[in-house]
Amino acid sequence: MATRSGRLASVQISGVKVAGQGTWTMGGFTREVIEEDSWDLDIKKKYFSVGDAGTLSFSGLHDPDDPRQVALEAACLNSSKLGPGILQFFVDDTNYWTVAGGGTTLITKVDSITLEKSAMGTVDFEVLVEDAEMEYL
Numbered sequence: 147m148a149t150r151s152g153r154l155a156s157v158q159i160s161g162v163k164v165a166g167q168g169t170w171t172m173g174g175f176t177r178e179v180i181e182e183d184s185w186d187l188d189i190k191k192k193y194f195s196v197g198d199a200g201t202l203s204f205s206g207l208h209d210p211d212d213p214r215q216v217a218l219e220a221a222c223l224n225s226s227k228l229g230p231g232i233l234q235f236f237v238d239d240t241n242y243w244t245v246a247g248g249g250t251t252l253i254t255k256v257d258s259i260t261l262e263k264s265a266m267g268t269v270d271f272e273v274l275v276e277d278a279e280m281e282y283l
Contacts, residue, residue, distance in 0.1 A: 154236070154237070154238040154239055155168050155169070155170060155235075155236060155237060155238075156168055156236045157170055157204045157206075157233070157234070157235055157236070158233075158234040158236060158242070159214045159217060159218075159228075159232060159233060159234070160231075160232055160234075161234070162214060163214070164206075164212065164214040164215060164218065165206075165207065165209040165212035165214065165215060166206040166207025166208065166209050166212070166215075166268075166269075167204050167205065167206035167207075167215075167271075168206050169204060169205050169206055170202065170203065170204035170205075170235050171202065171203045171204070172200065172202050172235065172243060172280060173200040173201040173202065173203075174200050175197055175198065175199055175200055175279055175280075176197065176198045176200065177194055177195070177196075177197045177198075178194075178195040178196055178197070178198065179192050179193065179194060179195060180192070180193045180194075180195045197279075199245075199249065199275035199276065199277075199278060199279050199280065200274075200275050200280070201272060201273065201274055201275070202235065202251075202272070202273040202274075202275065202280075203255075203270065203271065203272045203273070204235070204270070204271050204273075205268055205269065205270040205271070206268060206269070207266050207267065207268060207269070208259050208261075208266075208267035208268055208269035215269065218253055218256055218271055219256045219257060221253045222253040222254065222255070222256040223256070226253075227250040227251065227252055227276070228250060228251045228252075228253070229245075229250055230244065230245050230246060230247045230248065230249055230250070230278065231244050231245070231247075232244075232251070233245070233251050233273065241282065241283065242282075242283055243280045243281070243282050243283075244280065244281060244283065245275050245276075245278050245279075245280060245281075246278040246279055246280065246281040247278065248277055248278050249275060249276060249277045249278025249279070250275075250276045250277060250278075251273045251274065251275055251276070252273065252274045252276060253271065253272075253273055254272050254273065254274050255270065255271055255272035256269075256271055257269070258270040258271075
């Protein structure tokens with residue numbers, strides 16, 4: 147992938163843009179480490195453990211009438227998981243990141259709304275990735 151500008155970034159649900167959402171952050175994959183220490187060791191031993199596929203966050207203009215923003219809110223409030231390929235984080239018009247097959251996304255934060263006197267309202271969302279890594283398509 148060549149370097150890209152965020153000018154065309156968007157968040158989509160099944161190929162349809164979530165209104166006003168153009169800023170997103172992918173936290174990345176992390177691997178947990180287990181430490182072993184006991185009285186007979188001079189130096190701790192460390193072992194790789196399970197991985198964490200990470201957290202995604204996205205934000206943009208708040209539109210309470212947008213069906214996709216409403217769907218994200220409902221998914222969070224109803225503890226619904228979104229399957230692979232449903233939530234897409236676009237880099238440009240064609241390339242995007244999504245959870246790989248077998249994985250799901252959990253919407254964990256909605257309705258984080260900011261309103262300023264002289265500006266448009268914004269909203270923030272957070273998502274956890276479960277059972278798979280993110281893949282770039």
